[in-house]
Amino acid sequence: MSLDKTLKKLSVRSPWLFRINAGSCNGCDVELATTACIPRYDVERFGCRYCGSPRHADVVLITGPLTTRVRDRVLRVWHEIPEPKVTVAVGICPISGGVFREGYSIEGPIARYLPVDVNVPGCPPRPQAILEGVVLARSIWLKKLGLEE
Amino acid sequence: MAGFLKVLFRNVLEGPSTDPFPLGETFTxxxxxxxxxxxxxxxxxxxxxxxxxxxxxxxxxxxxxxxxxxxxxxxxxxxxxxxxxxxxxxxxxxxxxxxHGAHPEKEKxxxxxxxxxxYEPCAACGVLMRPVPAALARRLYSATPELDPEQIRHLCPQCRRQEDAKRNAGTIQVTTTETLAARELTSAAPTTY
Missing domain, CATH: 3.30.70.3270 (Alpha-Beta Plaits)
Structure with a gap:
């Protein structure tokens, strides 16, 4: 292993999270807030924290079934996130459409428009399941950076 | 001013409130x-x-x-x-x-x-059917102890109806004194869908 790679591995950046609400009912967003803000779950142990700008983000958490009204905004914001990024679909809505599937205003599931890396099913998923998904997303992100096999 | 000492001692004694998951066990x-x-x-x-x-x-x-x-x-x-x-x-x-649900996209x-x-064949006529679960059959036939639920649950609905008709044939009350014509004794042909 080269010295450069060893140094990079030792000083790996923290994966910052960004949250996109693609027409969610807010249930999953509440669980995401719980995961980040409550000391019991404390996602910041893994260096993850929510950032306000998509340009600072590494891991993007998408909730909601992607409604027609927000589709173009979601795509615009998603494309502003720099590569390498990891997309996590939180809840059954972005994964399959869930209870809203085939609705007149639903453009999802989100995999029609964006490459998804990790799915966290649940309606909503409990905070531990979201933590599991974030940890999985972190390992995928490290693989994309070439720091983990 | 010394209020923080209380919090400090409590934290020292009780440890952090953070759930160790995913590095350790969690509660379910x-x-x-x-x-x-x-x-x-x-x-x-x-x-x-x-x-x-x-x-x-x-x-x-x-x-x-x-x-x-x-x-x-x-x-x-x-x-x-x-x-x-x-x-x-x-x-x-x-x-x-x-x-535990988080999974990569390829396992979606x-x-x-x-x-x-x-399906299993009906014990009487051999037509393919799903037998009534044993527990459900015991519950259904608990009021009629003369029936063996283990036996009757392997019959298709048609055969069960026939068995029932045979069993109850003697108890049917006939109110008329006249002899019924043969065509009145047989039921109408079943409707086919």
Whole structure:
């Protein structure tokens, strides 16, 4: 292993999270807030924290079934996130459409428009399941950076 | 000013309130709604779960040779409402407290609770049918101890009706004194759909 790679591995950046609400009912967003803000779950142990700008983000958490009204905004914001990024679909809505599937205003599931890396099913998923998904997303992100096999 | 000392001592004594998960164990309530499970012993394939499923996550497909059916729940569409468990007449549906769901994209469509259930021939006429689950048959025939639930549950609905008619033939009350014509004794031809 080269010295450069060893140094990079030792000083790996923290994966910052960004949250996109693609027409969610807010249930999953509440669980995401719980995961980040409550000391019991404390996602910041893994260096993850929510950032306000998509340009600072590494891991993007998408909730909601992607409604027609927000589709173009979601795509615009998603494309502003720099590569390498990891997309996590939180809840059954972005994964399959869930209870809203085939609705007149639903453009999802989100995999029609964006490459998804990790799915966290649940309606909503409990905070531990979201933590599991974030940890999985972190390992995928490290693989994309070439720091983990 | 010394208020922080109280907090400090409490933290020293009780430790952090952070759940160690995913580095350690976490708590799971017994009644937490997680993955839905099907008991293939009890499932009759009636389809009420598919009808009641809010998210359309349940699919029942008959096998192409008519020898059974496949029932599947897609976990990535299940909204954990437990309507299937509530409406299942045989109690085949259950909701486990397994909430571990995070998976990479390539496993998306393999997260199924799927069972292929084969029909069995009727004990009397041999037509393919699904036997009534033993527990349900015992409950159904508890009022008639002269019937053996283990035997009757292997009969198809048609044969069960015939057995019932044979058994009750002697108890039918005939109110007329005249002899009935032969055509009045036989019932109308069944409607075919």
């Amino acid at each position: 309530p017994d009644r937490l709604r997680g993955r839905a499970r099907i008991n293939p012993e009890l499932c009759m394939g009636c389809g009420i779960c598919r009808h009641a499923c809010t998210a359309g996550a349940i699919n029942i497909t008959p096998l192409s040779d008519g020898s059974g059916y496949t029932i599947a729940i897609w976990q990535n569409s299940c909204c954990l409402c437990a309507s299937c468990r509530h409406y299942c007449p045989t109690g085949a549906m259950s909701i486990s407290n397994d909430w 469509f393999s997260r199924l609770e799927q069972h292929t259930i084969k």
